[in-house]
Amino acid sequence: MVKLLITYKDYIHCTVHGLLSADLSACVKEFKVFIPSARFQASYKLGRWDGYKQYFTVTGQTYVNLLPRIFEIIDLSKYEIEYVYPDDIIKDPDLGDDVDSNYFSYLNWYDGHYKEGQPIILEEHQVRVINTCLKNHRCIIDAATGSGKTLISAVLAKKVLPFGKTILIVPSKDLAFQSANEFKQWGLDAGIVGCGIRDFGHDVTVCTWQTINSMERSKKEKPLTMEELQQLKDGVISLIFDECHQCKSYHIQQVCDSTFKNVPIKWGLTGTVPKEKSDYYCLYTSLGGVGAVVEAKELQDKGFLANCNINCVRLEDNTLSPDFTTEIKYLESNDERTTFIAQLLHSIVQSSGNTLVLLSHINYGEKLTEKLINLGTNAIFLNGEVKSTKRFEEYEKIKTENNKCIVAIDKIASTGLSISRLFNLVFIDYGKAFTKTIQSVGRGLRLAKDKDFVEIYDISSTTKYSKKHFNERIHYYDEKKYPFRILNIDKWK
Numbered sequence: 001m002v003k004l005l006i007t008y009k010d011y012i013h014c015t016v017h018g019l020l021s022a023d024l025s026a027c028v029k030e031f032k033v034f035i036p037s038a039r040f041q042a043s044y045k046l047g048r049w050d051g052y053k054q055y056f057t058v059t060g061q062t063y064v065n066l067l068p069r070i071f072e073i074i075d076l077s078k079y080e081i082e083y084v085y086p087d088d089i090i091k092d093p094d095l096g097d098d099v100d101s102n103y104f105s106y107l108n109w110y111d112g113h114y115k116e117g118q119p120i121i122l123e124e125h126q127v128r129v130i131n132t133c134l135k136n137h138r139c140i141i142d143a144a145t146g147s148g149k150t151l152i153s154a155v156l157a158k159k160v161l162p163f164g165k166t167i168l169i170v171p172s173k174d175l176a177f178q179s180a181n182e183f184k185q186w187g188l189d190a191g192i193v194g195c196g197i198r199d200f201g202h203d204v205t206v207c208t209w210q211t212i213n214s215m216e217r218s219k220k221e222k223p224l225t226m227e228e229l230q231q232l233k234d235g236v237i238s239l240i241f242d243e244c245h246q247c248k249s250y251h252i253q254q255v256c257d258s259t260f261k262n263v264p265i266k267w268g269l270t271g272t273v274p275k276e277k278s279d280y281y282c283l284y285t286s287l288g289g290v291g292a293v294v295e296a297k298e299l300q301d302k303g304f305l306a307n308c309n310i311n312c313v314r315l316e317d318n319t320l321s322p323d324f325t326t327e328i329k330y331l332e333s334n335d336e337r338t339t340f341i342a343q344l345l346h347s348i349v350q351s352s353g354n355t356l357v358l359l360s361h362i363n364y365g366e367k368l369t370e371k372l373i374n375l376g377t378n379a380i381f382l383n384g385e386v387k388s389t390k391r392f393e394e395y396e397k398i399k400t401e402n403n404k405c406i407v408a409i410d411k412i413a414s415t416g417l418s419i420s421r422l423f424n425l426v427f428i429d430y431g432k433a434f435t436k437t438i439q440s441v442g443r444g445l446r447l448a449k450d451k452d453f454v455e456i457y458d459i460s461s462t463t464k465y466s467k468k469h470f471n472e473r474i475h476y477y478d479e480k481k482y483p484f485r486i487l488n489i490d491k492w493k
Helices: 021-030 036-040 064-073 124-135 149-160 173-185 226-233 249-259 277-287 296-301 324-333 335-352 362-374 388-397 434-442 464-479
Strands: 002-008 013-017 032-034 052-054 061-063 079-084 138-143 165-170 190-194 204-208 236-242 265-270 290-294 307-315 355-359 378-382 404-409 424-428 453-461 484-489
Touching: 013 064, 021 032, 021 064, 032 277, 061 064, 064 277, 124 138, 124 149, 124 290, 138 149, 138 277, 149 165, 149 173, 149 236, 149 265, 165 173, 173 190, 173 204, 173 388, 249 277, 265 277, 307 335, 307 464, 324 335, 324 362, 324 464, 335 355, 335 362, 335 404, 335 424, 335 453, 355 362, 362 378, 362 404, 378 388, 388 404, 424 434, 434 464, 453 464, 464 484
Parallel strands: 002 079, 138 265, 138 290, 165 204, 165 236, 190 204, 236 265, 307 453, 307 484, 355 404, 355 424, 378 404, 424 453
Antiparallel strands: 002 013, 013 061, 032 052
């Protein structure tokens, strides 16, 4: 038997010594990943770097979360494994027994929820996900938008409380306020650090990426001082990363690989695990592999999510543009096209109620909203310049209003937010990104007392790049088993 020595540096990094030559080569090859953005870097262009990142080096330096995969690659029967841990590492706790559906049943659903006043009974998929996390302290949960990931996070935070505090990291200010409010509704001691707030000392602290990353320098958000960062870290036993697909690589590395490298419990929640290998490995090495999967179709079949139909509205247009940027400028500056879309949206809102419109550019959003208002639509435009408290107020109005139209920039409203009483969801010239597309569909799938179905409209043109991006989105809809139909409109001018 060959002695295989695995030395932990922390809960992220480790070294593997003693691998036989063939196994060492296999691991080095397996964990060599090309970084697509390398093509734009000077070192790559000058031939000084091949564009690959090595997650397992010839000296055995690697990541703790890769160990299960390493053990699959090598022949374990040849080795006797010995683990070495540093003296200052936090002990990985035993989180106790599994939960059942009645774990939160002593609480009732809060006002505005479609089950308002009823006991909180965990769904089967939520119980399954929670118990997976309790057994696997570093993993990613791939659960469809609307599956109740915030409730899952709350249960996990309560389970770890006997051992320490939890930090919930979210991608936006809007989601920070929403999550903290829901945690309090479920009886947890929760506060916010960031968004102009420094509320330390709670059992659960909600932070945005911009706040928690001490290396981030933002004009909109003052970074934490070293003293504040230490105050935030004190007593923390677990990190929960909501919508972790949004994590930029340097954010992940700063938060997991450095600031919280000794924290044993790290869970990542997302509805869209990245398809690009380089993006996936960034999450994999920091948070672990995929522990459980919950598909939207499963939840729709069980009646937990609203059913939907995607209406792909394609405006016939043979205009040629030399590149994508020029084409977008043409589409968004075409007043006839914008007028047609505004009239279509107006009729949708008037006939079937609350509508969320997602698009990418502020100028176009302002122009479209102005046309909607002139038509008599109860419309408002939201972007990152609008204060988060104001945006939250507008989202809350959906609970009681019936013919409201929110036009919003996709970066602030396509991910994470829970807005249940949406009867219509509209994408305009929505690009080809898998994550954005599927996350955005999820905005409309939440149930409400008076809603179990949502109409989704995907508006684009038959111009070169718009057509190409539309074909990508169709592929995603088909992959996720969302029903769709294509409506070609040639008389819109």
